[in-house]
Amino acid sequence: DQQVKQNSPSLSVQEGRISILNCDYTNSMFDYFLWYKKYPAEGPTFLISISSIKDKNEDGRFTVFLNKSAKHLSLHIVPSQPGDSAVYFCAASDSGGGADGLTFGKGTHLIIQP
Amino acid sequence: NAGVTQTPKFRILKIGQSMTLQCTQDMNHNYMYWYRQDPGMGLKLIYYSVGAGITDKGEVPNGYNVSRSTTEDFPLRLELAAPSQTSVYFCASSYAGTETSGNTIYFGEGSWLTVV
Numbered sequence: 001d002q003q004v005k006q007n008s009p010s011l012s013v014q015e016g017r018i019s020i021l022n023c024d025y026t027n028s029m030f031d032y033f034l035w036y037k038k039y040p041a042e043g044p045t046f047l048i049s050i051s052s053i054k055d056k057n058e059d060g061r062f063t064v065f066l067n068k069s070a071k072h073l074s075l076h077i078v079p080s081q082p083g084d085s086a087v088y089f090c091a092a093s094d095s096g097g098g099a100d101g102l103t104f105g106k107g108t109h110l111i112i113q114p
Numbered sequence: 115n116a117g118v119t120q121t122p123k124f125r126i127l128k129i130g131q132s133m134t135l136q137c138t139q140d141m142n143h144n145y146m147y148w149y150r151q152d153p154g155m156g157l158k159l160i161y162y163s164v165g166a167g168i169t170d171k172g173e174v175p176n177g178y179n180v181s182r183s184t185t186e187d188f189p190l191r192l193e194l195a196a197p198s199q200t201s202v203y204f205c206a207s208s209y210a211g212t213e214t215s216g217n218t219i220y221f222g223e224g225s226w227l228t229v230v
């Protein structure tokens with residue numbers, strides 16, 4: 001059973017507009033959430049994270065929102081740029097130490113159209 | 115700044131062969147991981163290690179073995195390769211997290227393995 005779900009396999013957004021990527025989770029023990037970006041033939045690269053004690057974290061064009069009651073988080077990219085075209089993975093861990101790694105969603109392929 | 119380095123990048127194995135994927139990190143991270151990613155799927159944890167001499171199974175450990183003799187190195191061994199092990203393998207590392215900062219995992223470039 002998937003504990004981290006990204007229900008949109010792909011998303012197409014026009015350059016300059018806002019991209020919103022969504023992620024749902026089922027494990028109420030998750031307390032730390034991350035977004036990774038992956039280009040073809042490369043490893044995932046860390047983008048932004050949020051702890052469960054916050055509901056928003058911002059880094060430049062990227063903002064992550066966390067709604068604990070709905071077990072939902074989203075990544076907003078504003079404005080979207082061609083270089084943002086990639087697969088985005090949502091990930092979660094259930095302890096501050098996270099020794100057993102992260103649980104990943106299946107990813108959303110974001111395509112930025114000119 | 116090398117980060118996490120894994121080799122080889124690409125490899126074709128015959129069924130029943132064995133091989134080792136090498137992984138080294140230069141960030142002095144205590145935690146290291148091996149993940150695999152199948153097409154259209156998320157990353158699944160194979161094995162992890164919280165420090166030299168300590169390893170634990172992840173979600174999909176069958177058919178693999180690991181060792182952690184040093185902080186820097188975490189090789190993954192495939193014994194008796196099977197077509198089901200055709201996948202992309204990612205080595206990763208992190209510091210131990212805290213309740214407020216969690217642990218951000220940093221990945222290598224990936225190793226593409228095909229078993230025929």
